[in-house]
Amino acid sequence: MGELAEFLAQNDAAFRKARLPALYADFRPQRTLNPDGYSANVTAWRHALSLLASRGMLSQGANANVLILNLEDTLLRRLESRQFGQPLALGTVVRESVAANAMFPVQTFLQAQQSVFQRSWSGVPWAVMGWTLRQMGIVDPSRGDDTLPKGQYVLLENVEAATKHFNDIMTEHTSKFDRVFTKSQFYNTFASDLIPGQRLSEADVNVLLCYLSRDKGIIEYDGKIIRVKGVGDQTGITEDDKAIASLKDVTVKVKHQADLLSARIDELELDAKKALARKNKVSALAALRQKKVAEQTLSTRYATLNQLEETANKIEQAADNVAIVQAMEASSGVLASLNAQVGSADKVDAVMDELRDRVADTDELTAILAESTDSQAVDEGEIDDELAAMEREAAEKEEEKEAEKAKDKMDRIPEVPASPQKQTPGREKSPTSETGIGKLSLAE
DSSP: OOHHHHHHHHHOGGGOGGGHHHHHSOOTTHHHHOHHHHHHHHHHHHHHHHHHHHTTOSOOSTTOOSSEEEEOHHHHHHTOBTTTBSOSSHHHHHHHHHHTTSEEEHHHHHHOSSOTTSOOGGGSOHHHHHHHHHHTTSOOTTSSOOOOOOEEEEEHHHHHHHHHHHHHHHTTOOSTGGGEEEHHHHHHHHTTTSBTTBOOOHHHHHHHHHIIIIISOOEEEOSSEEEEOOTTOOSSOOHHHHHHHHHHHHHHHHHHHHHHHHHHHHHHHHHHHHHHHTTOHHHHHHHHHHHHHHHHHHHHHHHHHHHHHHHHHHHHHHHHHHHHHHHHHHHHHHHHHHHHHHOOHHHHHHHHHHHHHHHHHHHHHHHHHHHHHHTTOOOHHHHHHHHHHHHHHHHHHHHHHHHHHHHHHHHTSOOOOOOOOOOOTTOOOOTTTTTHHHHHHHHO
């Protein structure tokens, strides 16, 4: 297998060895013979192309795209398998993906006025579209070579993955100052964080910004300024947004200048030391003078930077105050609405008076009902006598049970046989020797 084919076989479950013959074959006839198999093959190749792009394996160089697929003849050769050759239905995969709104020509995507999720003619399955075109005598997609439609196509699967990562990052940034960017700030902030292990190109960022604003409604974007939407934000880019973006842009530039000056100061100090080592006092003094000027400039830049950061903090504080006041206004409105439902204080007093009257009526009725039941009170003495009788009966039954248990134990004791006694010569058995014990027991 080629490099890409080998990668898919190892990293994509749909490209297991048993499936490779069907995936690399011309499966266009299955559109009618086996629609499920046909759909599975198209989906497998679509996901494979998205996976390869997300790993940076379809384009190289500084302008390598991750969200955009560049279709050209070299792609077929790169996807070639040593055993099964080049994929024979890749053009159909692209056409079906475009028809299913899973891929879009880049310019069509960027210039579209409506969301890609709205149904249109492009959403009609290719099978239906192909039948219509065949009836018109224009094309028969099931015959002839499967020509690859060359060009650049947006991979919606990768765009949605980048959008998810963007949302995850922005959940940690709630202040308005953190949610406003210039386009260059947005690129520098997010280009390396949205697709693991890859850096988005400028073309990728253009596609992503279009998707986030038009299709997802997550951001406000006017081509220059981006604001991630928050609760209570106004529609569209405001002058406040432009001012915040400008302040952040100036802050970044001043920081960059300060970094350059710091590096320049270190360089001049090193030059002065080298000049002294060469006994070149003139060069050393010149380097020290330049260093002193650079230090003064750096001090000014740091002072400016401190002012900018303080201003940014004040803006964030003011934005928080606005949010707090808006929340308090909303709460005041809720309280006013609820109080209006309750009514005036006089109405509440009247309701409480009526409630007290109803409670008093209830207590009076309860007392009357209690008096009516007193005449039918039960004699407590009779109850006590009945309880004593029941206790005696229970005690007698318990004694009978104990007696039966004792008798049962006695019956279970075996009789001990009498042992024969030897008579001493010259002595006769005492007439009381056998019965003395028994008599004694009876006497006791």
